[in-house]
Amino acid sequence: MRLLRASGRLRPRSVRAKIVSLLMLPIVSLMALWGFAAVTTASSIGDTERAKDVNSELLAPVGDFVTAMQAERAAALRHSAAPAAYEAAGKATDKAATALLDGINSSSSDAELLNASLPARIDRLKEDAGRLAKLRLEATAKGASPSTTYTDYSAVIEHGFLVTGALTGDRSTGAASEARVVLELARAREAVAQEQALLGAAKVRGILTQAQYAQFVGAVATRRELLQPAVADLKAAHRAAYQKVLGGDGYAQLQAVENRVQSAGPGATAVSAGFLKGWDSAASGVLKGLTAAETKAGTGATAKADPFGWDTLGASGVAVVLGLVGVLLSLLVSVLVGRGLIVELLDLRNDALEVAGRRLPQAMRKLHAGQGVDIDAEAPMRRLVGDELAQVGTALTAVQRAALKAASERAELLSGISGVYVSLARRSQVLLHRQLDLLEGLERRRQDPAELQDLYRVDYLATRMRRHSESLLILSGIAPGRGWRDPIPLADVLRAAVAEIENSPRVQIWAVPKVSVVGGSVADVIHLLAELVENAAAFSPPSTKVQLRAARMRDGVLIEVEDSGFGMNEEALAEANRKIQSDRVDLLDAKQIGLFVVNRLRERQGLRVEVRSSPGGGVTAAVFIPENLTRDDMPVGETAAGGRGLAPAAALIPHQRFNGAGA
Incomplete structure (x- = not known):
């Protein structure tokens, strides 16, 4: 496992690093082979230079000394017959001995590195060169034995051959x-x-x-x-x-x-x-x-x-030159190919990021906003030519076009659905307004309390149906038909919202501050509160009450709708708040259309809406109406009910029916 983790850390992460690693591996191998050839060639050159030094400083002087000793040995055995020849041979030997000693003393080579026995053999040969005078006296002495003279001279010559033999391991060159x-x-x-x-x-x-x-x-x-x-x-x-x-x-x-x-x-x-x-x-x-x-x-x-000649360098020299050329060409080709490949990959990556991060989201926003998008202009189709990277770019373009086409078709579908919503809602509104007018006339003529109560119930249902029709218009981005020119007191707005739900007797409206809502926002605030109150009543036990409170704040009015239901977990609350506050509304999600209606109304009026858990275990929906949408109706010197807090007033405001039909 440690090896796997270590290999994972050493593995290159970026595409550039991977390509460089892939290209450098054969180059490094080629450079290693070239380095080996270069070292081998340099070693051959060094061996030739060293062989030349050993030859000039030791081998040649030793050979000349041995040759001179051979000639002197022959002359020594005949010195009685030809003393002049012996004297001449001695002078030649002395000259060779001097050259030998000079070469040994000036030698730059380490004799022990050349051969472990070489230093001792050189020292013995130096001693022989120093004993030449004594050797000659013994050879020319009266009664000297020719056999002894022959043996003494031959021993010196053999010592010379021993030195030569020790040097033969380092004297080879291509020319010799x-x-x-x-x-x-x-x-x-x-x-x-x-x-x-x-x-x-x-x-x-x-x-x-x-x-x-x-x-x-x-x-x-x-x-x-x-x-x-x-x-x-x-x-x-x-x-x-x-x-x-x-x-x-x-x-x-x-x-x-x-x-x-x-x-x-x-x-x-x-x-x-x-x-x-x-x-x-x-x-x-x-x-x-x-x-x-x-x-x-x-x-x-x-x-x-010649250290740099063909005999020394030979094929290794050619290999070094060709290897160097190969390394340089490999580097050049690798740099050109690698740089081109990296540039193409980076361009492909940048294009993909540009599509994913800017162009595609921007086109999607246009489609969601109802604006048309030219697919050919946004993602022009490329011809399937070139290498694999070009084909990947073409595939990305095809994916982008497919996404834009799907989004465009979805937008067209939503637009069609929205048109259907608007058409159905308009027709339903016409019928519902006629129905409400008839119900109002019947309510005025009927005196029987039981029948009047039934008419009121039918009126409630028609009012709810009118609100649902308005929800279709709101989801379609159309303003509802109802509207007020003058500000409406907040208490009447709350009553009107409660009047649009079926279980309105379950709602308790606490003391409301003397504040009015501007006429242009009344319809949307009533509709928004009605959706929240109906939701609270629907998801709480029938025996419980739904509390509706309002309080004056520093920069607006806060309204809370609290139920005593079983509550919602954190995930459900977060999902509900996301749907309420999201900039996008998916009309195809039919599970919680009420939250989407609240979303549209909140965005249109600049309200703030949040759903949170209540202390009693239920759910509280808080609606904040900003200062610019309200008007203070409190007389001078009178204290606002409820202050800045949310404590209920002392007495309940009795519920009254309010159909919102204001001028």
């Missing part, structure tokens, strides 16, 4: 061949250098010892095992240089000498002039060619690598 293959080729070149050094030492001494022979055979086996397979694993661009060396005459002569020495075995024969003919030049040429090919495939290719 695989570091493992280049390292194998370097060891194959070391095997050729070992062969040259061993045969050179044997040639100086004139004999190939058993140990030297074993080392020579091992070096040949190593070279043959590593060289050919490693060359096959190189990139095609780098393989050509090796194939040129391997296909040359020097390499063929090198192999021929190796075969002869292996066949001759240890001893003086293996190093005789005939066996080693052309060996030095062939071995030197092969070493030179292998060194150049190795540099081109490894350090040279890395040094020339």
